[in-house]
Amino acid sequence: MQKQSMRVIVASEYPEVQHFFRDVVEDEGGTVISEQVKNAARALALTRKYRPDVAIIDSCLPHVVGLDTVLLSRTGGLDVAQTISNEMPNMKVILVNNPETETSSDYGLNPDVATTLSMERMGLDTPFTLKELCYEVGQPNALVFANVQAKPGASLRQKVASLSGTDVLFGSLVTLGGLSLVFALAAAGAWLLLALAGAAAIGAGIGLLWNRIKPQKGRRRVS
Amino acid sequence: MVTAKQTLKQCPVFSALSSVELEKVASQALEKEYEAGAAIFQEGDRAEELLVLEDGKVALQMTLPRTEPEISRRITVDIVTRNEVVGWSAVVEPHIYTLTAICLQKVKVLSINGTKLRRLLQDNPGTGYEVLKGLIQVVTLRLHDTRHVLVSERLPFLKPE
Numbered sequence: 043m044q045k046q047s048m049r050v051i052v053a054s055e056y057p058e059v060q061h062f063f064r065d066v067v068e069d070e071g072g073t074v075i076s077e078q079v080k081n082a083a084r085a086l087a088l089t090r091k092y093r094p095d096v097a098i099i100d101s102c103l104p105h106v107v108g109l110d111t112v113l114l115s116r117t118g119g120l121d122v123a124q125t126i127s128n129e130m131p132n133m134k135v136i137l138v139n140n141p142e143t144e145t146s147s148d149y150g151l152n153p154d155v156a157t158t159l160s161m162e163r164m165g166l167d168t169p170f171t172l173k174e175l176c177y178e179v180g181q182p183n184a185l186v187f188a189n190v191q192a193k194p195g196a197s198l199r200q201k202v203a204s205l206s207g208t209d210v211l212f213g214s215l216v217t218l219g220g221l222s223l224v225f226a227l228a229a230a231g232a233w234l235l236l237a238l239a240g241a242a243a244i245g246a247g248i249g250l251l252w253n254r255i256k257p258q259k260g261r262r263r264v265s
Numbered sequence: 266m267v268t269a270k271q272t273l274k275q276c277p278v279f280s281a282l283s284s285v286e287l288e289k290v291a292s293q294a295l296e297k298e299y300e301a302g303a304a305i306f307q308e309g310d311r312a313e314e315l316l317v318l319e320d321g322k323v324a325l326q327m328t329l330p331r332t333e334p335e336i337s338r339r340i341t342v343d344i345v346t347r348n349e350v351v352g353w354s355a356v357v358e359p360h361i362y363t364l365t366a367i368c369l370q371k372v373k374v375l376s377i378n379g380t381k382l383r384r385l386l387q388d389n390p391g392t393g394y395e396v397l398k399g400l401i402q403v404v405t406l407r408l409h410d411t412r413h414v415l416v417s418e419r420l421p422f423l424k425p426e
Contacts, residue, residue, distance in 0.1 A: 101322075101369050105418065106418050106421075107414075107417045107418050107421075109413065109414065109417055112410050112413050112414060113344055113346075113410075114343065114344065114407070114410040114411060114413075114414050115413075115414045115417065116344075117324065117341035117342070117343070117344055118341070120324045120326070120341050120367065120369065121326075121339070121340055121341050124339060125338070137369070139301070139322065139369050139370040140370070161301070162300050162301050162371055165300070185302065187301035187302040187368075187369065187370065189301075189370060
């Protein structure tokens, strides 16, 4: 008997956020069963009609109309998430905060930058998958408050920018130490030892920095 | 690290205060943190603190009369973001919170004890005037936004067919 894929409704006024939610679902083999859900009224109607396994809701969803200059017009996200959670306790409801800032910035659109959903656990932002959430034992009707977070495989530019002063200082000191050793051994005339020791020390310093900034495989971003 | 005084200076309600006045208010303030989904206060609770948001987003919800058993309905009527205040009822009588405050994400606030703040404002009328003036400006802006939203949501029903 074929295992049924996870059925998910995603709701956001912003196309780039809808794409991000769709990526999250499809990366886990799930199926988005709704298209263009842009407001809370439609999200609630479709959820009641199709009874999906998961509903992913943008916290900035308007009730009916979203006004560009008025933040107050986008207060529907929490309301529809709470309503769904109360009416359909077996459904997982994920209320996502800040997706429009994290998916539409340069940071989010960079193909080397992979973003993921995370939630606060024990005071720390912890990434999670929809499958983990669905099979989690505990409170089946709990509404999950989630954030969008960059995965560890961020772009080279972001990795370099994210290096702390301590990382740079330590890496530089080791590299300088290696260079000093090279010159010291050169002065002593031990050319072979010089080449090996210097190369090892320089390599250690560069390796320390490279380990922090080497590109890793990230999710394809859809613009 | 941002001090309490700097946070208050960035808040529209307290931004007009002098350095000395800010210092007096900041001395009553305490930093607190709430996790996502937590309720900072509930509608109907005694209003004991005024809060200034340092980081995060808070939804203010009004409880609707129950039309179905076991389902409590709340509607979000406002979203409060960084440098804005929550819990004006700590300053305004009858000092009962009229809304429930839910954290949409991890929130850091500066909590000012309501009783001590009211005493400070009473003992320093100039400070009291500036704070209430700032509060009125915030209320006016929110009323304007609320009216804007109400009109926009009703407009489709008034358009001729």
